Amino acid sequence: MVDIKTIVVLGAGLMGNGIAQVAIMAGYNVVMVDVKQEFIDKGMASINKGVNRLEEKGLLTAAEVLGRIKTSLDLASAVKDADMVIEAVVERMDVKKQVCKTTMDNGPSHIIYASNTSTMDITEIGEDCGAPERVSGMHFFNPVPLMRCIEVIRGDKTSDETFQITMDVAKSLPCLRGERYIAPVLKSRPGFIVNRLNAPLGIYGHYIRDLAYEKGIPWEQLDADYAILKAPMLPCVLSDYVGIDTSYYGALYYVEKLSPDFKPGKVITMMFNEKKLGRKTGQGFYDWSEGRPTPDTSIKAGLVDFDIIAAIRMNEGCRLLEEGVVKSYNVIDEANMAGMNTPGPFERGKDRYKELIKKLEEFVALTGKTYLTPCEMFKTGKFLEMA
Ligand code: CAA
Numbered sequence: 001m002v003d004i005k006t007i008v009v010l011g012a013g014l015m016g017n018g019i020a021q022v023a024i025m026a027g028y029n030v031v032m033v034d035v036k037q038e039f040i041d042k043g044m045a046s047i048n049k050g051v052n053r054l055e056e057k058g059l060l061t062a063a064e065v066l067g068r069i070k071t072s073l074d075l076a077s078a079v080k081d082a083d084m085v086i087e088a089v090v091e092r093m094d095v096k097k098q099v100c101k102t103t104m105d106n107g108p109s110h111i112i113y114a115s116n117t118s119t120m121d122i123t124e125i126g127e128d129c130g131a132p133e134r135v136s137g138m139h140f141f142n143p144v145p146l147m148r149c150i151e152v153i154r155g156d157k158t159s160d161e162t163f164q165i166t167m168d169v170a171k172s173l174p175c176l177r178g179e180r181y182i183a184p185v186l187k188s189r190p191g192f193i194v195n196r197l198n199a200p201l202g203i204y205g206h207y208i209r210d211l212a213y214e215k216g217i218p219w220e221q222l223d224a225d226y227a228i229l230k231a232p233m234l235p236c237v238l239s240d241y242v243g244i245d246t247s248y249y250g251a252l253y254y255v256e257k258l259s260p261d262f263k264p265g266k267v268i269t270m271m272f273n274e275k276k277l278g279r280k281t282g283q284g285f286y287d288w289s290e291g292r293p294t295p296d297t298s299i300k301a302g303l304v305d306f307d308i309i310a311a312i313r314m315n316e317g318c319r320l321l322e323e324g325v326v327k328s329y330n331v332i333d334e335a336n337m338a339g340m341n342t343p344g345p346f347e348r349g350k351d352r353y354k355e356l357i358k359k360l361e362e363f364v365a366l367t368g369k370t371y372l373t374p375c376e377m378f379k380t381g382k383f384l385e386m387a
């Protein structure tokens with residue numbers, strides 16, 4: 001088995017710099033690669049800030065940990081002495097395929113390429129690189145140092161050794177908020193576990209946001225509808241935090257792979273075109289120039305139906321079971337808690353699933369969004385045997 005010592009983290013953005021930080025904290029030598037020095041500088045500033053904060057708390061010695069990271073603008077030379085690449089570049093298949101091939105063309109014959117794609121097929125990313133058996137997925141959650149979950153994904157051609165090494169590296173990366181939860185993803189299907197579970201909420205979200213926009217309802221009132229859930233971030237804050245571009249590209253991918261019903265709504269498309277991408281550009285649904293926004297939730301829009309949300313998530317969770325992505329609905333609930341700090345749908349919803357099915361059928365009839373039609377596993381209640 002390959003002993004992983006040096007990791008190239010490709011992309012110094014939101015995810016890349018978080019991955020690089022936990023990798024140097026774990027003791028790996030890291031080369032962080034991006035296409036422009038300004039992106040590297042921004043990523044390094046974030047890593048320095050995080051590591052120095054931990055030194056202030058007496059948890060590590062900053063100079064020692066930071067001594068393990070170098071940077072580069074040239075992937076081909078950076079991979080020459082590397083054992084693994086963890087890729088966190090923009091969510092586009094053409095770019096991911098290209099950097100995967102550059103890795104395999106220039107890296108040593110044992111190098112492993114793990115993509116942090118949010119949605120895309122690991123098999124397809126590796127198909128033209130010449131060594132698909134050394135390609136896997138390693139899907140982190142934002143912010144990487146604080147969110148416990150990492151999904152490790154097996155493409156159709158991923159070798160057992162590559163999968164095992166990816167699992168071992170994932171387990172070795174520290175998390176600042178409790179123990180890592182590593183979720184093995186048995187089949188590479190769009191969105192893997194947590195993102196796929198929540199993806200069709202996008203269909204509902206586009207519908208509700210476009211409705212709020214048409215009615216001139218401010219985003220904070222729409223977010224106020226969700227305050228009752230006591231989730232760590234309200235939905236429009238979270239969309240900004242993740243990045244409107246990531247959600248937009250994700251939705252297009254789901255259109256291509258799952259259903260036209262995922263088509264990005266008017267609001268998201270407008271924001272994407274105007275480059276109001278959220279935290280990374282300083283403006284999204286909210287203004288981020290003064291840091292994370294704290295919307296006033298005293299007035300509610302009254303548009304959101306939580307039973308529909310629960311039903312949509314349970315239905316999608318059942319699809320994950322049907323497709324063989326996971327074998328147990330408990331894994332889905334646990335991965336969601338570790339990846340988003342919010343409960344999954346099954347524990348709360350399983351005892352009243354028949355009522356939820358009825359609600360979902362009514363919503364499909366109202367909107368024509370047939371992707372949301374309850375699947376067999378949900379309708380028949382067979383999921384109850386897959387705890
Ligand atoms: N290094 C070191 N310390 C860090 C750090 C870093 N990089 N980042 C934060 N910290 C420290 C902070 O300084 C703070 O320390 P103190 O308590 O000593 O001040 C501590 O960690 C907590 O930080 P915050 O105050 O920022 O944390 P919070 O309590 O406000 O919680 C949160 C932040 C965990 C992100 C919480 O808001 C949350 O769970 N939000 C939901 C996030 C979520 O859902 N993420 C998943 C998005 S989906 C995804 O990622 C998948 C995809 O493919 C799109």
Ligand code: NAD
Binds near residue numbers: 015075116118
């Ligand atoms: P980002 O825009 O913050 O960072 C991407 C970085 O990749 C940029 O700095 C960009 O310059 C760089 N890049 C682009 N092409 C490159 C290339 N050819 N070589 C080297 N660097 C290149 O994006 P992000 O939010 O960090 O997302 C990165 C990946 O992680 C995407 O696949 C995204 O879907 C996934 N992801 C994002 C989140 C999230 O919450 N933002 C969570 C999980 C996974």
